[in-house]
Amino acid sequence: MSNAIANIELLQLCETQEQLAATISGLAGKYGFEHWMYGLDLPVIDDRKQQYMLGGYPSDWVDHYFVNEYLRLDPVIAHCQAHSTPLLWPSTNTPPPSTDKRSRAVWRMFNEAREFGLDSGISIPVHGLGCRWGLMSFAAKTPMSLQDLQHLVPHLHLLAHCIHDAGRRYAPGIAPPATAHLTAREIECLHWVAAGKTSWEIGRLLSVAERTVVFHLQNATQKLGVSGRQAAIARAIVAGLITP
């Protein structure tokens, strides 16, 4: 097993997206995976979300995947959205489940993937600042057992997170969150506003005039560089200033 720290340092040296991809391909190969893919902001629900993808999955499979809207079906995606732990998909050859319609569709999807050269692998969820999440998948053409995968997990897990930190430089919209310096009062008002309170109600809660609440929210909105209370809430949440 190669040194995990040395791998990370390799990633940090990358200066372009292409260099990064090449480095990752090299590392994945060393662990026995022919394919890998890093996906960020996958449009699971929100179609207008623009995803960022990097990696070497067979393009035929990727096309097939999106055409069939597998994003909404894939249990790997569902797991990664809600959890922080890796998901292993070892090589299996189970009969198709009988009852459930959805289960059968999933079974079929995995079989199709196998035909495209994705036999077994591991997917690692990566969650970051601003509710942005993605996943890093490593896939092998030749079957790997659960045990094979298990002893790679710690290294791949760390590697995935380092790739996430290294790759965010290239994903769009990860511009500096511009953590404006908001005062305590401004954050307090934003907090309550995000909870659905009106200016007048917040005034009662803080024992100040309604006008004062409006004043603070006005300042906060301006500092966040947006127009409107609603946009201010969105910005404050993704910047980690409030947690509703």
Next chain:
Amino acid sequence: MSNAIANIELLQLCETQEQLAATISGLAGKYGFEHWMYGLDLPVIDDRKQQYMLGGYPSDWVDHYFVNEYLRLDPVIAHCQAHSTPLLWPSTNTPPPSTDKRSRAVWRMFNEAREFGLDSGISIPVHGLGCRWGLMSFAAKTPMSLQDLQHLVPHLHLLAHCIHDAGRRYAPGIAPPATAHLTAREIECLHWVAAGKTSWEIGRLLSVAERTVVFHLQNATQKLGVSGRQAAIARAIVAGLITP
């Protein structure tokens, strides 16, 4: 080095918070750490945020830490909020930096920590669904070198994320995000509203009447179980329905 997978299975067996804490203590000890701490929703900026903490840091130090408002000073906290990669703090004995006031305060903080039995260690950021983030720290009383820490990193990193998934059961407010079934139009409207657009503007964008936009947002607000557009935005963001 014990089997990482076996460790994870131990965590999943825990049924109470106390069992979980005891299990983690056992694992941390095997890796050579006397102290560990898991913190979630730390009130770095927002004082009214209620944090969740679990762990065995010396209580004297924790008190000292919060009294002095080290949360705002601690570079470990700042790193963990913005990154996904672990931070190692090996045993050092550097002279106090001269110029910067803040740097000196940080230097002093680490020295104080050492006196409380936290000589060296590693901190791992954990980010999860709904913009909730925290960190898992392992600390040793006896000095550990950078190399000592480095080869523990992959295992501890995975372990931290498994603890995060296991521990969320006990942290307050991680109730099911109640992913209400919103329609495509509703999500579309929420998306633009979070961007600061007015109902009329969204109407133009979607080529529908202003009234229709109001209608969709009304339905979305109701499905999300909140009152007011602002609260709907907050809910939609933390539920992962939109990404501004």
Next chain:
DNA sequence: CTGCTCCCTGTAAGTAATTGCAGCTGTAAT
């Protein structure tokens, strides 16, 4: 002391959101 930041408050006009009513279309499943 002067300048700075944060906190606080008022009036008033204009704009936007909320909520009640009532009604229409098309598609998909039972």
Next chain:
DNA sequence: ATTACAGCTGCAATTACTTACAGGGAGCAG
């Protein structure tokens, strides 16, 4: 073919937010 649901629209009254005007007080650093 009936039901169900998503999408769409109009009017009207009330409430809430936005913005522009104006001002005072407390605390802290140079």
